[in-house]
Amino acid sequence: MIVSGFSGAVIPVIALALVFGFLNGFHDSSSMVATVISSRAMPPRQALLLTAAAHLVAPFLFGVAVATTIGHEVVRESAVTLPVIQAGLIAAIFWSVLTWWLGMPSSSSHALIGGIVGSVAIDSGWRALQPNGLLKVLGVLFFAPLFGLVVSYLVMRLVFFLARGASPRINWWFKRAQVLTLLGLSLGHGANDAQKIMAIITMALLADKAIASFHVPLWVVGISASTMMVGASLGGWRLIRTLGMGLYKMQPVHSFTAQVAAALVIIGGVLFGGPVSTTQVVAAAVIGAGSAERTSKVRWGLAGQIVRAWLLTIPATAGIAALIHVVMAHYH
Numbered sequence: 001m002i003v004s005g006f007s008g009a010v011i012p013v014i015a016l017a018l019v020f021g022f023l024n025g026f027h028d029s030s031s032m033v034a035t036v037i038s039s040r041a042m043p044p045r046q047a048l049l050l051t052a053a054a055h056l057v058a059p060f061l062f063g064v065a066v067a068t069t070i071g072h073e074v075v076r077e078s079a080v081t082l083p084v085i086q087a088g089l090i091a092a093i094f095w096s097v098l099t100w101w102l103g104m105p106s107s108s109s110h111a112l113i114g115g116i117v118g119s120v121a122i123d124s125g126w127r128a129l130q131p132n133g134l135l136k137v138l139g140v141l142f143f144a145p146l147f148g149l150v151v152s153y154l155v156m157r158l159v160f161f162l163a164r165g166a167s168p169r170i171n172w173w174f175k176r177a178q179v180l181t182l183l184g185l186s187l188g189h190g191a192n193d194a195q196k197i198m199a200i201i202t203m204a205l206l207a208d209k210a211i212a213s214f215h216v217p218l219w220v221v222g223i224s225a226s227t228m229m230v231g232a233s234l235g236g237w238r239l240i241r242t243l244g245m246g247l248y249k250m251q252p253v254h255s256f257t258a259q260v261a262a263a264l265v266i267i268g269g270v271l272f273g274g275p276v277s278t279t280q281v282v283a284a285a286v287i288g289a290g291s292a293e294r295t296s297k298v299r300w301g302l303a304g305q306i307v308r309a310w311l312l313t314i315p316a317t318a319g320i321a322a323l324i325h326v327v328m329a330h331y332h
Contacts, residue, residue, distance in 0.1 A: 006210035013082055013204040016089040018227045021197040023096040024108040025055060025231025028193060028278045032185050035255035035286060041178040050179070051186040052233035058190030059198070059225040064216045065273035066192055071199035071206075072214045073133030075116065079124040080207050083328055085200060088115030091321035099309060107277035110141055110313035112196055118318030119325045138314075140274030144265055145284035145310065152261035152288030159257055160292070174252035181259035188266035189278045190228055196275060197224040254293075258285040280310050 033047040042050075092111040099106035120128050163170055198216045201224070205211045262278070262285040269276030 006205055006208050009082055010204050010208045010210065013085050013089070014201055016086060016093065017197050017200045017204070018223065020089055020093050020096070020108070020112065020200070021194070021224055021227035022231040023093060023100075024193050024196070025052075025228040026234050027096055027100055027106075027108055027231075028189055029055075029186075029232035029234075032182065032189060032259075032278065032282065034282075035258050036178050036182050039175065039178070039252045039255035041175040041252055041255060042182070047182060048233055050182060052229045054183055054186030055190035055194065055232045056225050056229040058187045059194040059221050059228075061187070062191035062270050064195055064198060064221075066195035066270060066275050067199040067202065067216050068214065069133065069137060069199075069273045070113070070196060070275055071203045074113070074130055074137055075120050076124075076128050076130060077206060077214070079120050079128035080203050081123070082204060082207050083325065084119045084123050085116070085204050085207065087119040087325035087328060088112070088117075088321045089200065090324050091115035091118065091317045094320060095313065095317050104309050106309045107141070107280050107313055108193065109196060109275045109277040110280075110310070111317045112200070113137055113141065113275070114314035114317030115321040117314070118321035121318070122322035122325050123329075137275055140269055140272070141277055141280075141314075144269060144274075144276045145280040148262055148265045148281040148284040149288040151264060152258050152285035153292045155261050156254075156257045156289045156292035159253060163253075171252045174256045178252070178256055178259060181256060181263060184263040185259050185266065185278075185282075186232075188263050188270060190225070190232075191270045192266055192276050193278065194221075194224045194228045195270075197227065254286070254289040257289040257292075258282065261285040261288065277310075 029048060029051045032051055033042075033044070036042050036047045037044050089112075092108065092115040095106065095111040095115075096108055117129065117134070198220050201220045202211070202214060202216050205217075205220075206214055211217070259282075262282045265281050265285075266276050266278055
């Protein structure tokens with residue numbers, strides 16, 4: 001059966017990719033608006049709608065460098081089959097739902113990469129992975145939060161220096177400025193994370209031989225952006241509470257600083273073509289902003305839980321995807 005140039009076998013994979021995209025927007029928009037809401041710079045619904053609008057526009061502005069990295073440089077094209085992609089997506093979706101339910105900021109990017117790597121490895125062996133591309137992706141995923149923490153710490157120290165002697169009225173400026181910082185952060189996230197959905201759908205089309213080489217069709221950009229927009233407009237309150245209120249008592253200056261730092265790191269990842277975890281970068285930036293004022297201000301026990309989730313996600317989703325692939329192959 002052929003549907004709009006591709007076989008019916010691709011439809012379940014596209015559906016799973018869109019579910020993942022919805023959860024990604026739902027999961028990560030929480031990270032982006034948490035500090036704005038907790039510092040009372042914007043009401044929750046207004047912040048989520050601004051984030052959603054940015055997610056719809058961003059994928060059309062920043063190109064497809066991240067999608068190309070994920071879809072073309074991590075796994076050999078000959079090893080990418082529809083069952084492999086399905087198993088990886090199911091694992092990533094399961095992990096996203098589990099961590100949302102636990103209220104733990106976890107990376108959708110880590111989950112997706114882990115799922116695809118585990119599924120490919122069990123199906124075709126480790127030789128099907130491309131070491132250079134995989135190292136690039138893992139390097140960006142693991143070091144971006146560290147950059148977020150350091151940049152946020154330095155920006156916070158700079159803000160304190162520039163604002164020394166200012167009256168409390170400066171908090172009004174920090175509140176208003178967060179409209180722009182949230183917009184920049186949302187554009188960066190929309191550009192980065194929508195490309196992960198584009199990559200998966202394009203990989204599926206390539207595996208189905210609906211396209212001759214890896215390139216992202218415009219309709220794939222459109223449905224990826226739309227799905228992210230819907231997810232982002234809803235937001236996940238469990239994660240908003242964890243990031244916005246759980247790490248320390250957030251003031252407008254902390255929120256402003258964390259968003260500036262996170263936006264710089266995420267947009268840098270987009271331009272570099274590296275998939276960045278928005279949740280982890282924002283969490284690290286929040287910790288960096290708090291520790292720049294006073295290290296005892298941060299609830300380090302909760303920060304440790306976030307780091308453990310960060311380190312666990314890729315091996316956990318790789319194992320889950322491998323198991324799912326084995327079960328699917330057995331019952332096929």
